[in-house]
Amino acid sequence: MTRSRTTSAARRLMLVHAHPDDETLITGGTIAAACDAGIEVLVVTCTLGEEGEIIGDELAGLAAQHADQLGGYRYWELQRALSALEAPESRGRVRGVFLGGAGRWRDSGMAGTDGSRNPRAFINAPLVDTASALAALIQDFQPHVVTTYDPNGTYGHPDHIRVHEVTHRAVELAAASARGWDVPRLYWSVIGHQAFQENAARLSGVPADWVREPGGGLGLFPDEQITTRIDVRDQRDRKAAALQCHATQIMVDLPNRAFALSNWVAQPIMDEEHFVLVRTTGHPVPDGQAAHGLFAGPGPT
Numbered sequence: 001m002t003r004s005r006t007t008s009a010a011r012r013l014m015l016v017h018a019h020p021d022d023e024t025l026i027t028g029g030t031i032a033a034a035c036d037a038g039i040e041v042l043v044v045t046c047t048l049g050e051e052g053e054i055i056g057d058e059l060a061g062l063a064a065q066h067a068d069q070l071g072g073y074r075y076w077e078l079q080r081a082l083s084a085l086e087a088p089e090s091r092g093r094v095r096g097v098f099l100g101g102a103g104r105w106r107d108s109g110m111a112g113t114d115g116s117r118n119p120r121a122f123i124n125a126p127l128v129d130t131a132s133a134l135a136a137l138i139q140d141f142q143p144h145v146v147t148t149y150d151p152n153g154t155y156g157h158p159d160h161i162r163v164h165e166v167t168h169r170a171v172e173l174a175a176a177s178a179r180g181w182d183v184p185r186l187y188w189s190v191i192g193h194q195a196f197q198e199n200a201a202r203l204s205g206v207p208a209d210w211v212r213e214p215g216g217g218l219g220l221f222p223d224e225q226i227t228t229r230i231d232v233r234d235q236r237d238r239k240a241a242a243l244q245c246h247a248t249q250i251m252v253d254l255p256n257r258a259f260a261l262s263n264w265v266a267q268p269i270m271d272e273e274h275f276v277l278v279r280t281t282g283h284p285v286p287d288g289q290a291a292h293g294l295f296a297g298p299g300p301t
C-alpha cells in the first residue's frame with residue numbers, strides 16, 4: 001500500500017477490527033461520519049471471519065466444518081459494507097486492508113473450539129509478528145487517530161482481546177521506529193451501557209421470532225469512562241445498509257432500526273458510537289480537527 005504525497009495533509013483515521021462485520025457493528029456510523037468530514041479512513045481487519053456462524057440455509061455449506069469457504073465470501077461482504085458507508089460524493093475515502101494480506105491469519109473462533117487450536121489462528125501468531133505487521137501499516141498510513149478494542153475485547157472474543165494487545169504494541173513499535181510515526185490519539189471503541197438501554201426502547205417492535213433480552217447486548221461499557229461520543233444519526237441509513245451487506249452474519253429490521261446476529265437476540269442500531277481516549281502525544285493534528293470529535297478535545301483523564 002502506497003499513500004500519495006498529495007494526501008499527506010489530510011486527517012487520517014485507522015480503525016483496527018477482528019472480523020468482517022465488526023467495523024460496521026461497532027464503528028460503522030463513525031466511519032461514515034469521518035468520511036463526510038473529509039477524513040481519510042483505513043479499516044484494518046485482522047482475519048476473514050472463517051469461523052463465524054452462518055444465518056440461513058442457502059450458504060450454510062460454506063462453514064468451516066463443511067466447505068470452509070466462508071472467509072472468501074466475507075471478504076466481499078466487507079468490501080460492499082465499506083462502500084455502503086461512503087456517501088456518493090466521497091467515493092474512495094474509505095479503504096479496507098487485511099492485516100498481513102487477506103487470509104494471512106485465521107479467525108480463532110471462540111475459546112476452546114477447534115478453530116482456537118488452528119496453528120494459523122490469529123491468537124496463535126507470535127505477538128511480535130502481528131504487531132509488526134500493524135506497525136508497518138501505521139508507519140505507512142500515518143494516522144492521527146487509531147481505534148482498537150478495550151482490554152476485554154468488547155465482549156470477550158479471543159480475537160478481539162488479541163486485537164487490543166496487537167494494536168497497543170503496534171502503536172509503541174511504530175513510535176519507537178527510526179522512521180516511525182507516533183500516533184497522536186489512540187482510542188478504545190466501546191458500547192456505552194446507558195445509551196444502549198435508551199436505544200433498546202425501540203426493540204419492542206422487532207420480528208416476533210427475534211429474542212428480546214432486556215439488558216442484553218454486546219459487552220456494555222461503564223458510561224463514566226467514555227470520553228468521546230460520536231452522533232451518528234445522520235449516518236444511520238448508511239450504517240443499516242452496511243449491516244445488510246454482512247448478510248451471513250446479521251439480520252436487519254429497518255423499521256425498528258434494529259439488528260440480530262445468529263443468536264437472534266435483538267439489538268438497536270445505536271444513535272451514537274462511543275470511544276475511550278487512552279493515549280495522546282504532542283504530535284500535531286491538522287487544522288479543522290473540530291469537525292470530528294475523535295480528532296479534538298482534551299487528553300485522557
Ligand SMILES: [Zn+2]
Pocket residue numbers: 018019022157160
Ligand atoms: Zn468480531
